[in-house]
Amino acid sequence: VRFRRFVAGAIGLALLSGCATVEPPAVTGGAAAPPTLAYRIAQSLTTEVGPRLAGTPREAAARDWAVRTLKDLKFTHVRVEPFTFQGWVREREEAAIVSHGNQALAVAALGGSISTPKAGITAPVAFIASYDDLLLAPPGAYAGKIAFVNDRMKAARDGSGYGIAVRKRSRGAIEAAKRGALALVIRSVGTDNTRFPHTGNMNYDKSVKKIPAAAVSNADADQIERLNAMGMPVQLKLTLKTRAVPNAPSGNVVADIMGVEKPQEIVLLAAHLDSWDLGPGAIDDATGVAIVTAAALKAAGPEMKPKRTIRVVLYGAEEVGVHGGDAYAKAHASDLKNHVMATEADFGTGRVWRFASKASAADLPFFDSVAAGLRDLGVERGNNESSGGADIAVLGKAGVPIVGLTQDGTTYFDYHHTANDTLDKVDAAALEQNVEVYARVARAFANR
Amino acid sequence: VRFRRFVAGAIGLALLSGCATVEPPAVTGGAAAPPTLAYRIAQSLTTEVGPRLAGTPREAAARDWAVRTLKDLKFTHVRVEPFTFQGWVREREEAAIVSHGNQALAVAALGGSISTPKAGITAPVAFIASYDDLLLAPPGAYAGKIAFVNDRMKAARDGSGYGIAVRKRSRGAIEAAKRGALALVIRSVGTDNTRFPHTGNMNYDKSVKKIPAAAVSNADADQIERLNAMGMPVQLKLTLKTRAVPNAPSGNVVADIMGVEKPQEIVLLAAHLDSWDLGPGAIDDATGVAIVTAAALKAAGPEMKPKRTIRVVLYGAEEVGVHGGDAYAKAHASDLKNHVMATEADFGTGRVWRFASKASAADLPFFDSVAAGLRDLGVERGNNESSGGADIAVLGKAGVPIVGLTQDGTTYFDYHHTANDTLDKVDAAALEQNVEVYARVARAFANR
Numbered sequence: 010v011r012f013r014r015f016v017a018g019a020i021g022l023a024l025l026s027g028c029a030t031v032e033p034p035a036v037t038g039g040a041a042a043p044p045t046l047a048y049r050i051a052q053s054l055t056t057e058v059g060p061r062l063a064g065t066p067r068e069a070a071a072r073d074w075a076v077r078t079l080k081d082l083k084f085t086h087v088r089v090e091p092f093t094f095q096g097w098v099r100e101r102e103e104a105a106i107v108s109h110g111n112q113a114l115a116v117a118a119l120g121g122s123i124s125t126p127k128a129g130i131t132a133p134v135a136f137i138a139s140y141d142d143l144l145l146a147p148p149g150a151y152a153g154k155i156a157f158v159n160d161r162m163k164a165a166r167d168g169s170g171y172g173i174a175v176r177k178r179s180r181g182a183i184e185a186a187k188r189g190a191l192a193l194v195i196r197s198v199g200t201d202n203t204r205f206p207h208t209g210n211m212n213y214d215k216s217v218k219k220i221p222a223a224a225v226s227n228a229d230a231d232q233i234e235r236l237n238a239m240g241m242p243v244q245l246k247l248t249l250k251t252r253a254v255p256n257a258p259s260g261n262v263v264a265d266i267m268g269v270e271k272p273q274e275i276v277l278l279a280a281h282l283d284s285w286d287l288g289p290g291a292i293d294d295a296t297g298v299a300i301v302t303a304a305a306l307k308a309a310g311p312e313m314k315p316k317r318t319i320r321v322v323l324y325g326a327e328e329v330g331v332h333g334g335d336a337y338a339k340a341h342a343s344d345l346k347n348h349v350m351a352t353e354a355d356f357g358t359g360r361v362w363r364f365a366s367k368a369s370a371a372d373l374p375f376f377d378s379v380a381a382g383l384r385d386l387g388v389e390r391g392n393n394e395s396s397g398g399a400d401i402a403v404l405g406k407a408g409v410p411i412v413g414l415t416q417d418g419t420t421y422f423d424y425h426h427t428a429n430d431t432l433d434k435v436d437a438a439a440l441e442q443n444v445e446v447y448a449r450v451a452r453a454f455a456n457r
Numbered sequence: 458v459r460f461r462r463f464v465a466g467a468i469g470l471a472l473l474s475g476c477a478t479v480e481p482p483a484v485t486g487g488a489a490a491p492p493t494l495a496y497r498i499a500q501s502l503t504t505e506v507g508p509r510l511a512g513t514p515r516e517a518a519a520r521d522w523a524v525r526t527l528k529d530l531k532f533t534h535v536r537v538e539p540f541t542f543q544g545w546v547r548e549r550e551e552a553a554i555v556s557h558g559n560q561a562l563a564v565a566a567l568g569g570s571i572s573t574p575k576a577g578i579t580a581p582v583a584f585i586a587s588y589d590d591l592l593l594a595p596p597g598a599y600a601g602k603i604a605f606v607n608d609r610m611k612a613a614r615d616g617s618g619y620g621i622a623v624r625k626r627s628r629g630a631i632e633a634a635k636r637g638a639l640a641l642v643i644r645s646v647g648t649d650n651t652r653f654p655h656t657g658n659m660n661y662d663k664s665v666k667k668i669p670a671a672a673v674s675n676a677d678a679d680q681i682e683r684l685n686a687m688g689m690p691v692q693l694k695l696t697l698k699t700r701a702v703p704n705a706p707s708g709n710v711v712a713d714i715m716g717v718e719k720p721q722e723i724v725l726l727a728a729h730l731d732s733w734d735l736g737p738g739a740i741d742d743a744t745g746v747a748i749v750t751a752a753a754l755k756a757a758g759p760e761m762k763p764k765r766t767i768r769v770v771l772y773g774a775e776e777v778g779v780h781g782g783d784a785y786a787k788a789h790a791s792d793l794k795n796h797v798m799a800t801e802a803d804f805g806t807g808r809v810w811r812f813a814s815k816a817s818a819a820d821l822p823f824f825d826s827v828a829a830g831l832r833d834l835g836v837e838r839g840n841n842e843s844s845g846g847a848d849i850a851v852l853g854k855a856g857v858p859i860v861g862l863t864q865d866g867t868t869y870f871d872y873h874h875t876a877n878d879t880l881d882k883v884d885a886a887a888l889e890q891n892v893e894v895y896a897r898v899a900r901a902f903a904n905r
Contacts, residue, residue, distance in 0.1 A: 052683065
């Protein structure tokens with residue numbers, strides 16, 4: 010209730026004054042919280058809803074929050090497009106180095122992992138330096154052991170270290186099981202040096218025995234690595250309890266600012282509403298929600314009368330398999346030809362530094378001109394091979410023109426998928442640069 | 458076993474070469490581990506022993522480690538001076554904001570806290586901006602509520618923010634109980650913005666009802682603070698299970714490098730062996746153990762023949778009430794007159810920047826000359842009112858001359874008493890500066 014007053018008050022002032030910079034009553038966090046609309050949206054979602062794992066009542070609460078918030082902000086046709094998926098929840102997770110005094114490890118089950126037996130799995134560690142080494146090992150190499158894969162992710166502005174590092178999380182359990190391992194434990198896919206384990210989705214293969222899979226924090230992985238380097242055999246105990254949730258409910262929240270000339274033509278701004286369960290998902294992806302919501306309003310201007318419809322889609326169940334992205338594409342299959350552009354914000358709050366695209370040859374000059382209009386914000390022109398992001402990639406494949414606005418992800422993987430992804434990690438100034446970039450892009454396409 | 462070879466190999470080379478910089482086989486952690494003796498000692502204690510709460514088998518393992526290590530390093534008269542104390546262990550701790558979707562909080566029981574009832578305590582929060590505000594509240598002010606004390610510690614080179622901030626941890630449960638609170642929850646006494654709660658000892662007063670007491674991380678405290686600032690009533694659930702351990706065993710590990718001219722006169726270098734249970738206690742106080750051990754050897758020189766005896770005391774049960782400090786003073790009461798100087802390392806690995814003291818007027822010129830000999834290492838002369846540190850303060854009070862070497866503690870309270878106090882937080886270069894400073898001081902007093 011109080012939030013409605015906050016945000017509605019803020020945007021009300023914005024509408025009256027014709028600008029989106031407003032001065033509502035200050036809410037202080039650790040640092041003084043900047044009072045911009047985008048910051049307030051991220052603050053409200055992370056503080057009032059908090060963690061919101063897909064398929065759980067917390068994601069449902071996030072949808073309720075989103076519907077309320079978008080209505081308060083004068084979006085129209087605000088609705089939930091429901092779907093279900095195969096859900097998963099963690100119930101208990103423990104790990105310890107038992108060979109050296111029962112040292113508890115900071116551990117997180119990977120999303121989708123099966124449970125261990127109730128008494129846990131206690132076994133020697135097969136120390137595997139990297140996922141590539143795992144792939145090179147022969148069948149049976151890890152029989153009776155817990156496979157520990159140690160490679161460390163490299164930080165990069167474009168997040169390019171993630172793709173390589175995430176292979177062990179995504180397919181490590183399959184490849185370790187093929188080689189006889191009892192369980193998989195990985196060094197977290199993340200660039201911090203803390204004791205926060207990073208969770209994230211993992212996969213099984215129908216033809217390979219399922220084994221439990223978990224990540225330990227980087228600092229805990231260091232501990233295992235050091236013992237190994239000292240020549241000391243390491244024994245781990247791993248206990249996971251997880252639960253599959255068949256037909257878990259989720260949904261995409263869709264909201265429009267109707268176009269006045271070509272209302273059927275849609276400029277789509279995407280982010281995802283769900284978060285991992287370990288933390289409140291500030292940079293993944295409350296700030297994405299904040300960026301696209303604030304940018305849509307800014308693009309529409311105080312009159313709220315763009316030529317084409319500006320649509321915000323807050324996707325459900327992204328983290329756990331991009332189910333929302335698939336659901337939207339399916340529900341709107343017949344209408345995708347009317348989507349004139351789609352873009353997504355799902356990489357934290359670093360400043361946008363690159364405008365990539367996926368446009369037809371005929372359309373490229375227009376895309377180039379939009380990119381050129383972002384130069385004063387520090388944005389360079391990228392290539393024309395952008396996927397756009399997890400939720401909208403399916404749209405791009407179906408022919409929807411894509412803009413990929415690359416944010417600076419240098420520190421993104423310090424917090425991503427951890428308990429430590431909290432509001433204080435948000436760079437408020439960079440958040441506003443994002444809003445301005447997304448707003449200019451949305452405005453250009455909406456009023457083309 | 459492997460460690461013996463490592464450290465003994467290192468110091469063996471050092472003895473042969475007459476210098477303490479050696480190049481044993483590299484052990485890599487997250488970053489390449491510098492191969493100095495001090496670093497190796499900190500590495501060995503944190504990696505092979507890990508967390509070592511006073512009074513538990515893990516502290517006993519640390520004593521075994523210390524005896525083995527000090528003997529390997531050619532100290533003599535290596536012995537344990539045992540004592541017992543009233544111990545405490547944590548068994549379970551959980552907290553959540555239940556008024557806004559059951560958001561789990563990162564929480565740690567304060568050391569010594571009683572348990573909550575098994576079902577936990579669920580109650581509205583009385584939001585208290587600071588410990589000073591708590592003291593100003595009238596009796597009954599927090600009846601039926603969980604008192605939440607929010608003041609944030611300020612980082613400072615000399616750690617001076619700690620004394621003020623720690624009052625709420627030390628006496629908050631007493632003062633909150635006087636005012637009717639059901640439990641105390643504090644913002645962690647620490648300067649980070651993570652989700653690691655900081656533990657630490659707390660006190661009860663015999664005349665006041667005991668209530669459970671815990672700390673939430675700074676990021677979690679922000680969440681409570683924001684909800685409060687938004688005008689939203691917060692309800693918390695707190696569940697603690699702890700256990701008192703009567704007559705818990707501990708001990709001080711004492712080791713000497715015997716003086717050749719005045720063996721009965723002792724230069725005492727102190728650190729503590731125990732750590733809090735949440736993490737492996739790298740900067741609190743494995744690095745102190747490493748600094749004083751390496752410095753004693755460096756001061757004694759390759760011949761190991763100082764004029765006076767250089768003694769290393771690795772105290773037990775410091776964190777939980779400075780029991781080791783008291784036990785040593787008691788056991789050596791008749792011998793304290795022979796202690797010509799005591800100094801302590803228990804503030805991480807920041808560079809030493811100040812030499813303070815507690816010396817007689819007659820001795821001051823000599824202390825000044827020792828301080829002057831540290832100027833090239835960036836050390837300034839402090840005052841003559843140093844306590845020396847927690848474990849040796851009792852010696853200072855009994856008349857033992859004290860040197861207080863103040864380390865740069867700017868980031869110390871980011872990690873102190875948390876799970877995140879791991880080896881990667883150690884600044885290897887600063888560690889060596891510490892060793893050199895402590896060695897020069899020890900040498901000056903030993904060979905005076």
